[in-house]
Amino acid sequence: MARTVGERLALKSSRRFYLAPPGGGGIHPRPESAGRHADEFMEAPKLPVERKTLDQREQMNELQRIRHSAAHILATAVLRIWPEALLDIGPPTDDGFYYDFDLKGHRFSTDDFTRIEEEMKKVVKENQVFEKSVKTRDEAKAYFEGKGQSFKVERLADIPEGEAISFYQNGEFVDLCAGPHVLRTGNVKAFKLLRVAAAYYRGNEKNPQLQRIYGTAFKNKEELEQWLKQQEEAKRRDHRKIGKEMGLFAFDDDVGPGLPLWLPRGGVLVEELEKLAKETEFEAGYVRVRTPHIVKEKMYQLSGHLPYYAESMFPPMELKESPDDAHPTRYYLKPMNCPGHHKIFAAEPRSYRDLPLRLAEYGSCYRYEQSGELMGLMRVRSLQMNDAHIYCTPEQFAEEFRSVNEMYLKYFKLFGFEKYLMRFSTHDPSKLGQKFVDEPELWKKTEDMVRQVLVDSKINFVEVANEAAFYGPKIDVQVWSVAGREFTIATNQVDFAVPKRFGLTYKTRENEAATPLCIHRAPLGTHERFIGFLIEHYAGNFPLWLAPDQVRVLTIGDEPSLVEYARGIAEELRHHHVRVELDPGTDKINGKILRAEESKVHTMLVIGGREKDAGAVALRVHGKGNLGVKPRAEVIADILASIAERRAG
RNA sequence: GCCAAUGUAGCUCAGUGGCAGAGCAACGGUUUCGUAAACCGUAGGUCAUCGGUUCGACCCCGAUCAUUGGCUCCA
Numbered sequence: 001m002a003r004t005v006g007e008r009l010a011l012k013s014s015r016r017f018y019l020a021p022p023g024g025g026g027i028h029p030r031p032e033s034a035g036r037h038a039d040e041f042m043e044a045p046k047l048p049v050e051r052k053t054l055d056q057r058e059q060m061n062e063l064q065r066i067r068h069s070a071a072h073i074l075a076t077a078v079l080r081i082w083p084e085a086l087l088d089i090g091p092p093t094d095d096g097f098y099y100d101f102d103l104k105g106h107r108f109s110t111d112d113f114t115r116i117e118e119e120m121k122k123v124v125k126e127n128q129v130f131e132k133s134v135k136t137r138d139e140a141k142a143y144f145e146g147k148g149q150s151f152k153v154e155r156l157a158d159i160p161e162g163e164a165i166s167f168y169q170n171g172e173f174v175d176l177c178a179g180p181h182v183l184r185t186g187n188v189k190a191f192k193l194l195r196v197a198a199a200y201y202r203g204n205e206k207n208p209q210l211q212r213i214y215g216t217a218f219k220n221k222e223e224l225e226q227w228l229k230q231q232e233e234a235k236r237r238d239h240r241k242i243g244k245e246m247g248l249f250a251f252d253d254d255v256g257p258g259l260p261l262w263l264p265r266g267g268v269l270v271e272e273l274e275k276l277a278k279e280t281e282f283e284a285g286y287v288r289v290r291t292p293h294i295v296k297e298k299m300y301q302l303s304g305h306l307p308y309y310a311e312s313m314f315p316p317m318e319l320k321e322s323p324d325d326a327h328p329t330r331y332y333l334k335p336m337n338c339p340g341h342h343k344i345f346a347a348e349p350r351s352y353r354d355l356p357l358r359l360a361e362y363g364s365c366y367r368y369e370q371s372g373e374l375m376g377l378m379r380v381r382s383l384q385m386n387d388a389h390i391y392c393t394p395e396q397f398a399e400e401f402r403s404v405n406e407m408y409l410k411y412f413k414l415f416g417f418e419k420y421l422m423r424f425s426t427h428d429p430s431k432l433g434q435k436f437v438d439e440p441e442l443w444k445k446t447e448d449m450v451r452q453v454l455v456d457s458k459i460n461f462v463e464v465a466n467e468a469a470f471y472g473p474k475i476d477v478q479v480w481s482v483a484g485r486e487f488t489i490a491t492n493q494v495d496f497a498v499p500k501r502f503g504l505t506y507k508t509r510e511n512e513a514a515t516p517l518c519i520h521r522a523p524l525g526t527h528e529r530f531i532g533f534l535i536e537h538y539a540g541n542f543p544l545w546l547a548p549d550q551v552r553v554l555t556i557g558d559e560p561s562l563v564e565y566a567r568g569i570a571e572e573l574r575h576h577h578v579r580v581e582l583d584p585g586t587d588k589i590n591g592k593i594l595r596a597e598e599s600k601v602h603t604m605l606v607i608g609g610r611e612k613d614a615g616a617v618a619l620r621v622h623g624k625g626n627l628g629v630k631p632r633a634e635v636i637a638d639i640l641a642s643i644a645e646r647r648a649g
Numbered sequence: 650g651c652c653a654a655u656g657u658a659g660c661u662c663a664g665u666g667g668c669a670g671a672g673c674a675a676c677g678g679u680u681u682c683g684u685a686a687a688c689c690g691u692a693g694g695u696c697a698u699c700g701g702u703u704c705g706a707c708c709c710c711g712a713u714c715a716u717u718g719g720c721u722c723c724a
Contacts, residue, residue: 098719107653197719198652205721209652212719240717244660253697253715309724335724370650370722371715379723483718557681586681594685595674608683618684626684 057178060092063219067092069130069170069181070120070191070217071099076173077119078213082106087175088151088201088210095227095484096216100199102151108211113193116213120191127186128170132179140165140176151201152176190224191217234482239535240376246540246548246600248531249377258374258381260528265548268579269531270384272546274362276646277386277524280410284403286358286388291340293364297330302502303339314368314381337363338520341389342502345516350506355516356392356400362527363387377532378487386524391499391506391516398449400519404492405453408477408523415537416648420489421478422459424450425467436470437497446494447473471497482536489533493520540600541623544639545646547602551580551639553617554592556608558584565612569605569632576640597622603639621649 071090090099144152168177193215201207218224248266300306318328427436472494479489495518505513553566563584573580606618619627
């Protein structure tokens, strides 16, 4: 995880297609699907993998070399046990390494790990030297053809003419490899195999599936142990685990995969986020709209979703005028909100005086994500987006974009996000009119403006050419789940193409029709993913304003006057809309505290005879322990202030 | 969608080709207590679903569903 942004980006692979309809030959823009924007609220485009130069490879740090060498040692061991295995590649990764094999007669399973690791240990103990040699292209080809290593033969073709074709050998194992490695196998002192997985050859699903073995390696056993411990820690923060423990959300087979049920405590998180967004957006001059969940097929033909996006949409429902109606009207569940908002723009005549028009909606969308892609709350099929579309004139554009960006930063500060990456995606001028809409001046102008906004805000960002949406540049905010997966949590996109497709116009001061520019933005992404991320970010220990259980009043015993005093406190808090419960039972105070701590109740007010007599409460805060006896009024005032100010603690 | 692993009480998990188990939670009592577990009892299960093998299947086999780990996808 210590990888720099640049390194991380370089590892990502790219398989985007804006273009290339099936069998369509030439490159031309995808239909201007409004939906495209919305989806990028959800998903990160992957970044292009560029073949590393030999210079870059030389800069591999020690840990990466260890891991790269560990991959070779793994392959050495596997070939000793299964000599018929075909080899693909075995690079270091962010937190370890893998090696891809094609092995017909055997499916790797974790049961094989002990055996493979034993063999790897032998290789390490043999302390073989990693010896580099150079072959000509023909020699290399002949060598691998002789061994039947067909993947290696194909990989040879990737090496540019003029670049040396190098091999590394340790013991009996020889691999096509640009290096670098550690000096000897004995330098790989701490490693562990982690999991097996399938991986398509060259990442293309049309290619054969290889068996991939993942592992990790460190400089020494201590660092390995520490990393394994951290992985355990991460598992405890997993939003799926905490969500179950805290009763935040649930899935049910009868409801369907990827369709979360928000339980009352999770519903609190939803409500609080919406409250935050509505206040923030109101202050920023947004107006709220609402659009239906189902929309006629015609709309998605106009937006361009059909037919290209159809497979990511739930299949349509058909309305027949009569049982044998040959032309039923089809309705689709909306996969995004943009088309509806465009129609709201179009619903009334617009003047330049109406702009900027900022239409906001926490819209419910449905997407038929592939079954294998679903992941807790992070990737779902029903989602609610913190969506808005800002329609404005070119003159207003920079200011609007800037204030959207500020809204992001305000949110991130509020939640204390530190580890995120803003990725600025721009166009490639050579692909204007193909991958990108042919508006060279608008591209340049808006990209310069976006870049300036980012520079002015002094936040870290990376700029990635050729990754913009076809209709304009954009900023994606990338975060990482505790499990290490990367997600787009928020997005801010410029659109100077789709409003035209919808025929949206406003009257200028000169009384001419002009097409507005549009900004698609979702700083809080979707409830599902954002809350999933928040759960992990806070490890379920939410600040008071967000905490599903804000306050619990615990009595020491159930003596009636004591319970009465405690109930009065709870009622006063509830009157101020604090989520408070009373625990008046006969359980021992230790037991009550244990249960409150376990369910992550933020503030516990312990009430015994002494507190009652003094008009006080004993304050205890989750994770902070007993904070002592304080006057009742003071504690209540502080609770209310903390909630109103959305304090961090 | 593809490959693999997993699926036992609300939760966390034991278990065996021959009557289905524990702790916590729930429920009923007893206990009247000072900052992370007082005690006793009760109830809770089509062992994911469907089919097969077997005298007998939670266990072995197959299919399906779901989850998880990857791959692919991500408009």
